């Protein structure tokens with residue numbers, strides 16, 4: 851599926867196929883199979899951890915109250931979104947999250963999945979030729995969601 855040429859750039863190119871850990875896998879229960887497939891591909895090249903997948907409506911309401919989410923019926927509630935981070939997590943390494951963001955979108959494109967990233971909600975760097983994430987009004991750098 852993923853272009854074999856990626857292998858020469860891959861820091862995990864050590865004949866051991868990296869996989870999602872147990873905790874990450876359990877956090878993907880109830881998540882759309884396309885996102886699960888996407889993350890299984892991503893983790894072969896970029897070590898990640900899953901923070902959250904499927905979310906209850908109660909938790910979504912709480913996050914909106916806290917200002918951590920903008921939507922009452924977010925995609926997490928439907929299993930159409932995941933929050934992931936580079937592993938091990940370093941919350942101060944903002945560049946790493948942007949690196950991962952571009953990486954995930956690239957793999958999603960190869961797989962034919964339409965995915966939106968919380969670091970570039972309007973996908974201006976992808977589709978409109980503006981090449982920027984600086985116009986992003988609400989950064990949610992761990993968030994990836996299906997568009998259809």
Ligand SMILES: [Zn+2]
Nearest residue numbers: 931932933993
């Ligand atoms: Zn999210």
